[in-house]
Amino acid sequence: MSRTFSRRRSLHNHRRNRLHIPHHIRRHPQTGGRKPARLHRQQRVVAQDPPGDLRPALPVDTIVANDYAFKFPPTLAPGRHRFVFINAGKQRHEINIARIKSGATYRQIAELDAKDGDIEPLLDEDHGVLHALGGATPAGTLDIDLVAGREYLLECGFSDTDTSPPHYKLGMSGSIKVRRAK
Numbered sequence: 001m002s003r004t005f006s007r008r009r010s011l012h013n014h015r016r017n018r019l020h021i022p023h024h025i026r027r028h029p030q031t032g033g034r035k036p037a038r039l040h041r042q043q044r045v046v047a048q049d050p051p052g053d054l055r056p057a058l059p060v061d062t063i064v065a066n067d068y069a070f071k072f073p074p075t076l077a078p079g080r081h082r083f084v085f086i087n088a089g090k091q092r093h094e095i096n097i098a099r100i101k102s103g104a105t106y107r108q109i110a111e112l113d114a115k116d117g118d119i120e121p122l123l124d125e126d127h128g129v130l131h132a133l134g135g136a137t138p139a140g141t142l143d144i145d146l147v148a149g150r151e152y153l154l155e156c157g158f159s160d161t162d163t164s165p166p167h168y169k170l171g172m173s174g175s176i177k178v179r180r181a182k
């Protein structure tokens with residue numbers, strides 16, 4: 001069983017490299033040059049969040065993977081959502097979610113995928129990945145603040161063997177449309 005994560009990984013790296021990390025944080029003398037920038041940001045976010053039981057409940061949406069298709073809500077309301085992933089297939093699958101650029105469409109991405117084109121120029125935000133072995137449900141979830149009027153790409157980038165096509169070419173590709181604000 002192989003995985004074709006390279007395209008996704010390069011997309012993540014691309015975003016990370018564009019983050020501006022001030023020099024004094026990157027090489028802070030008191031931390032011995034370790035890389036605290038990420039930790040600092042996480043701590044700040046945690047400190048601002050109210051305790052878990054005071055947060056408003058998030059709508060929970062489930063994405064189910066089969067060999068080789070996704071079941072998911074085709075349209076959702078704007079705002080924060082919590083995505084749960086269930087792999088009901090036999091193969092290993094992932095759900096990889098990215099926001100499609102304003103003005104671009106899922107149809108354009110599907111056409112590019114069909115001919116192994118580069119879809120990165122049509123995406124403007126990477127939201128992350130949940131993945132699971134066949135028949136498994138990962139404990140992790142993905143929280144995404146869905147923007148009104150936008151479209152989100154869902155894809156699985158795994159392949160069953162080194163020579164078989166990626167699952168997004170076998171049907172594990174789709175998009176969620178977010179309703180416009182009232």
Ligand SMILES: [Cu+2]
Nearest residue numbers: 093094156167
């Ligand atoms: Cu898959």
